Amino acid sequence: MLLFIFMASVLWGTGVLMGAPRRARWIMILILYFAMLGAQFLPEGNPVRVATGDSREMWLLVGGGVAMVLIYSSVLGAIRRRVQAKGAQDDAESAPQVSFSDTELNRYARHVVLREIGGLGQKKLKDARVLVIGAGGLGSPVLLYLAAAGVGTIGVVDDDEVDNSNLQRQVIHRDASIGTPKVFSAQEAMVAQNPFVNVLPYERRLSEEDSSELIADYDLVLDGTDNFDTRYLVNEVCVQQGKPLISGALSQWEGQLSVFDPAQGAPCYQCIFPEAPQDGLAPSCAEAGVIGPLPGVIGTMMAVEAIKVITGAGAVLRGEMMIYDALWGETRKIGLKPRLDCPICGAAKG
DSSP, X not given: OHHHHHHHHHHHHHHHHHTOOHHXXXXXXXXXXXXXXXXXXXXXXXXXXHHTTSOHHHHHHHHHHHHHHHHHHHHHHHHHHHHHHHHHHHXXXXXXXXXXXXXXXXXXHHHXXXXXXXXXHHHHXXXXXXXXXXOSTTHHHHHHHHHHHTOSEEEEEOOOBOOGGGGGTOTTSOGGGTTSBHHHHHHHHHHHHOTTSEEEEEOSOOOTTTHHHHHTTOSEEEEOOSOHHHHHHHHHHHHHHTOOEEEEEEEBTEEEEEEEOGGGXXXXXXXXXXXXXXXXXXXXXXXXXXXXXXXXXXXXXXXXXXXXXXXXXXXXXXXXXXXXXXXXXXXXEEEOOOOTTOTTTHHHHO
16 A cells, blocks of 8 residues: 555656646556556465555455545535536626626625625615614614615614713714714714715604604614613514514623514514613613723624624524623523513514
8 A cells, every 4th residue: 555655646746747637647546546456356475466465355445435535526516616606697697786886896895705695685785774773882883884884775863962971982973073963973974984875864862753654764773772762662663564673782891682573483672671670770871881892892793683684694683682791701692582462562473
């Protein structure tokens, strides 16, 4: 066997030096193998047979093993080529439908090369209409990353103005924006980051009078607000209209997020939080404090979930809650189930 390996190496190296094609080098080694195998059929005690191992079974096993590896590699290569050809065909078929400028194609190139997104997924992002409730700590990274990702239309709802105390964590706003309505400060930053997106600012607090009409104009809602009244209102309207709701929350060093989507079998927000906590049990960030980068972590996760919902990529956090503990560097997921007695979505499950 050592003699065969030595001679095969010499043949391969000689072929490389002579510029012989890879196929020709393999043919030379195959001829050498059959010569070695043929030597095993010589009479017992023959010097050539002894020098080449004197074992017909060993050479047959070696040949069979190599043949299996080559067949497996050939089949795998054929499957890979077929998948690549199918992907290229799908891209070619979808290309006429994708209306991107050369600048946009270059900008979103890292998305397009992702198999889970591709050109068709990027087109879905461009056609999507996403409403973000809150332009504060969670809203800042959500809005910036949705704009950067090329979500075509992004609505921003907030009735607050930029304050100096916001700038420790609300990275979409600048010092020069202090006193400016957050929706306009956010719009300016988003358009500066990506002029190809359409940002619609709504300088007001979401109310029962206008929530249904506003949410009806969008495909997906992200809630980053800091009050339970708005959270319950947004959840109720989203359930009524069958819209998925991505909700995030923060407290000191810990954050959580989930995708509430009863239309796809997941619970709604009120299934998990039936009642708002009593005063003092869930202090706001102003009362309890919050570490500055935490909204960036959770808000960015919310943006990722939004992109997955829109494009259909991966596994969305439906029926699951992601919890991140920044103080101890721990991340965990817990399962969530709908409640049959939920006053918002329970009837639909009954």
